[in-house]
Amino acid sequence: MTLRLILNVFATCGTGTLAGVLLTIGLSFGSYWQSLPPADFLDWFARNGQYVGRTVPFALLPALAGLVGSLWFGWSSPPQRYLWGSALACLAVMLILTAIYNGPLNT
Amino acid sequence: MAFGLAVLIFATLFAGAALYISLVEHPARLGLHDAALLAQWQPSYNRALPIQAGLAVVGSLAGILAWYSLGGWPWLIGSVVLAANWPFTLLGIMPTNKRLMATRPQDAGPESRALLLKWGNLHAVRSALGTAATLIFAAALLSR
16 A cells, blocks of 8 residues: 555545535535525525535545645656646636635625 | 546445435425425435436446456445445335325425434435445555
């Protein structure tokens, strides 16, 4: 067992779990939010947003740490650099979108 | 190693979806009144079912292929744990699901709320099975 493999597993588990969460929101839970009148949705989110806030970091933090570490260790190999780098870029785009679009909307 | 990582991805997708329902969606919807609670659960469950069932099947099959091609009992054990969601759902959860699906939202009351509380506990077992399969697959990968 190497640190590199551990980081690969962290990256995979973190991003997979996060994708599962987002899949559920997008395909199952999101439709309920869309069915609510805007005022009811804002009220719902104000009351229940803390569940999301305290759950997502459990997937996001290992994903970030694993992807950064995997990119670091795989930098010398072009395919690994491309794949881990692409995954990290996707996660970064998601975080930027959340920060500039979803976050302000939620509050 | 790439094949092992692919198996792990399917298991984590299942675990992430199941854990989100247990830790976020279900506690939040229990704050709704009885009729809204049931009205939210019914379409939500119908949409989540194919996602979870499909991920459990694909993840289990991928785990069996990993056991066959990579060797190592943890791959097979993880597959069995992930696949156990199917019999558990059919035998343990389906009777509760059927009663909840047969209840109209306007007829919801303390009985349907009690059933949804029970459903939440039963779903937690699925979350635990998905998490256990993920940990077993991760251990299989790390032991290589």
